Amino acid sequence: MSHKFVLFLALCLSSFLISAQNSADYPQDYLSPAFHAGRRDAFKAAMSDKGVAIFFASQVRVRNDDVDYQYAQNKNFYYFTGLHEPNAVLVMFKRPVTLLNQTGTEFIFVQKRDPYKELWTGKILGEAGVKLKYQIQHVFANDEFTPNTLDLSTVDSVYSLYRDEAIFTKYKRRLDPLARMANVVDSSIVSLKKPLASRFTIQILSSLRGIKQPEEIALMRKASQISSLGHREVMKAIHPGMKEYQAQAIMEYHFKASGSEYPGYPSIVGASENACVLHYTTNLKQVNAGDLLLSDCAAEYHGYTADVTRTIPANGRFSPEQKLIYDLVLKAQDAGIAMCKTGIPHDRVDAAAREVIYTGLVGLGIVSSKQDARQYFPHGTSHHVGLDVHDLGPRTLAPGVIVTVEPGIYIPAGSNCDKKWWNIGVRIEDDILITATGNENLSAGSPRSTAEIEKLIKERSRFE
Numbered sequence: 037m038s039h040k041f042v043l044f045l046a047l048c049l050s051s052f053l054i055s056a057q058n059s060a061d062y063p064q065d066y067l068s069p070a071f072h073a074g075r076r077d078a079f080k081a082a083m084s085d086k087g088v089a090i091f092f093a094s095q096v097r098v099r100n101d102d103v104d105y106q107y108a109q110n111k112n113f114y115y116f117t118g119l120h121e122p123n124a125v126l127v128m129f130k131r132p133v134t135l136l137n138q139t140g141t142e143f144i145f146v147q148k149r150d151p152y153k154e155l156w157t158g159k160i161l162g163e164a165g166v167k168l169k170y171q172i173q174h175v176f177a178n179d180e181f182t183p184n185t186l187d188l189s190t191v192d193s194v195y196s197l198y199r200d201e202a203i204f205t206k207y208k209r210r211l212d213p214l215a216r217m218a219n220v221v222d223s224s225i226v227s228l229k230k231p232l233a234s235r236f237t238i239q240i241l242s243s244l245r246g247i248k249q250p251e252e253i254a255l256m257r258k259a260s261q262i263s264s265l266g267h268r269e270v271m272k273a274i275h276p277g278m279k280e281y282q283a284q285a286i287m288e289y290h291f292k293a294s295g296s297e298y299p300g301y302p303s304i305v306g307a308s309e310n311a312c313v314l315h316y317t318t319n320l321k322q323v324n325a326g327d328l329l330l331s332d333c334a335a336e337y338h339g340y341t342a343d344v345t346r347t348i349p350a351n352g353r354f355s356p357e358q359k360l361i362y363d364l365v366l367k368a369q370d371a372g373i374a375m376c377k378t379g380i381p382h383d384r385v386d387a388a389a390r391e392v393i394y395t396g397l398v399g400l401g402i403v404s405s406k407q408d409a410r411q412y413f414p415h416g417t418s419h420h421v422g423l424d425v426h427d428l429g430p431r432t433l434a435p436g437v438i439v440t441v442e443p444g445i446y447i448p449a450g451s452n453c454d455k456k457w458w459n460i461g462v463r464i465e466d467d468i469l470i471t472a473t474g475n476e477n478l479s480a481g482s483p484r485s486t487a488e489i490e491k492l493i494k495e496r497s498r499f500e
């Protein structure tokens with residue numbers, strides 16, 4: 037077959053592939069090519085005149101033997117491209133350059149089509165498919181990414197995080213294709229003594245990723261709604277005798293059944309003393325009458341994750357002590373949410389919630405002074421959330437910023453206070469979108485007040 041004919045066949049096949057995936061049989065609510073192009077333009081605008089930005093896809097990683105982990109794309113690479121394949125690298129310049137006889141500011145090197153590989157692991161878009169689907173200026177096969185292609189001699193600054201991304205070199209006894217490309221960048225930077233602007237790269241990414249665009253807000257809204265649904269269904273199903281992992285299963289069933297690819301982070305589902313362990317993910321204990329069940333679980337949807345925590349009584353009613361602690365955490369959360377306004381420094385959210393909790397713990401006689409209160413509230417109240425569960429974002433709140441507000445009180449058995457407080461662990465966490473006029477609680481779909489939670493627990497569930 038002639039070279040032209042092969043190219044023609046490849047083009048036919050990739051347009052078929054694109055149209056097949058554009059059918060109603062597949063989700064259609066992904067970020068648009070125009071969104072990713074806009075993000076690339078914004079990054080380029082923030083670079084130095086002779087700068088180059090280099091962002092790698094995530095590597096395929098071995099789980100054990102010949103089984104890989106489920107592939108999850110690198111979030112920065114995804115933000116700028118939308119591509120969900122490994123073995124690719126995006127290169128951006130501020131001013132047009134010529135690479136491989138093509139002049140422009142954006143070049144992506146992707147894996148080639150390979151019928152044998154595709155038989156095992158599914159379609160690869162290839163150069164023509166990526167060009168058609170993502171509209172990046174110039175698309176090449178990744179074996180063209182060589183020291184000659186990537187001439188950094190005229191570059192004054194390299195914007196990249198590849199050294200922080202722990203790229204390993206061997207994959208199933210051979211050099212990983214992505215590691216080979218990272219080596220190309222690394223040897224070029226070392227031999228030409230070019231400065232690697234890692235810190236400035238993170239600063240630019242924070243300023244961009246921290247302000248969510250309308251298309252991102254739509255996906256965050258969806259991730260939060262799915263997460264809220266999971267929490268509601270756990271409330272309806274909870275009963276003494278249920279295992280922590282069964283509550284987790286109900287939660288994650290609703291995530292997956294709603295189109296979420298996977299939880300945004302390992303689900304934390306802890307009863308009683310396990311509610312006092314901040315990142316408990318063992319989830320094996322039985323939930324008994326009188327226990328509080330703390331679930332810190334959220335869905336990821338098309339790359340964006342929510343981060344939601346609810347704490348509920350296993351037998352349907354908060355005990356008087358549990359209610360006192362719960363209401364104090366809720367009051368602290370409301371104080372934190374009240375700070376979520378345009379122009380307010382982000383750390384004021386933590387300060388407001390912390391003041392309520394410290395004062396309240398003194399008031400309840402659990403500690404004698406505010407200085408002693410930190411042991412029961414040992415973590416921060418708020419972080420950015422988006423592509424990453426602990427996302428990059430600006431220090432001052434602005435429209436489009438999304439932060440969590442998540443105060444908590446944890447009193448493990450053996451604490452230096454009245455035994456009636458022991459094994460109470462409460463955290464309430466919501467995802468708050470800052471708007472021009474105030475804020476919006478994206479995860480308000482699952483109840484926060486003790487009365488509403490007790491009411492919902494009374495509803496029947498088909499998972500009981």
Ligand SMILES: [Mn+2]
Pocket residue numbers: 343440442465
């Ligand atoms: Mn969180």
